[in-house]
Amino acid sequence: MLSEVNLRTIVGGLQLAFRATLGAAISYGLAKSLGLQYPIYALIAAIIVTDFASSETTKLGIQRLVATAIGAVCGAALRMILEPNAASIGLGILLAMLACHVTKARPGAKMAGYIAALVMLDHGEHPRVYGFFRFVETGLGVAVAWLLSLVPRLIRIEEPEAADVTDPPPRP
Numbered sequence: 001m002l003s004e005v006n007l008r009t010i011v012g013g014l015q016l017a018f019r020a021t022l023g024a025a026i027s028y029g030l031a032k033s034l035g036l037q038y039p040i041y042a043l044i045a046a047i048i049v050t051d052f053a054s055s056e057t058t059k060l061g062i063q064r065l066v067a068t069a070i071g072a073v074c075g076a077a078l079r080m081i082l083e084p085n086a087a088s089i090g091l092g093i094l095l096a097m098l099a100c101h102v103t104k105a106r107p108g109a110k111m112a113g114y115i116a117a118l119v120m121l122d123h124g125e126h127p128r129v130y131g132f133f134r135f136v137e138t139g140l141g142v143a144v145a146w147l148l149s150l151v152p153r154l155i156r157i158e159e160p161e162a163a164d165v166t167d168p169p170p171r172p
Contacts, residue, residue: 045141067108071115
């Protein structure tokens, strides 16, 4: 029984890791070939939203896209009117996270805060462009993960059937 559980865990873990690895590599390669400046964000998004269940990958992908959009908009808007410093960046994080909570995008609140801070900290004169491309790169990674989630598992290990307690034990 213990070896079956370990085998199931190992095979499942390998398949999920392979799926995430493939999604990351494809996303990164596509972003590089498209000439996107920061392909690492496509790679990260593909890993973060990868799951075996297509429905879970879709849910995580939508959360990631919404959070990225909220964070990029909050960060770019504040960066256009405020210089980046500890207080203004803190305000950007606060507003992005609050926006997620009031728009029912609560699971993405931390990601939105992170993206808002990133947009505010980086790329001074063009925060809207920077935020837009973070969204594009994230969208690319999410799209690749969504496509890979449609591929069935390569190896399925069936759960052992539970013994029927109504049957008498076998005779020797």
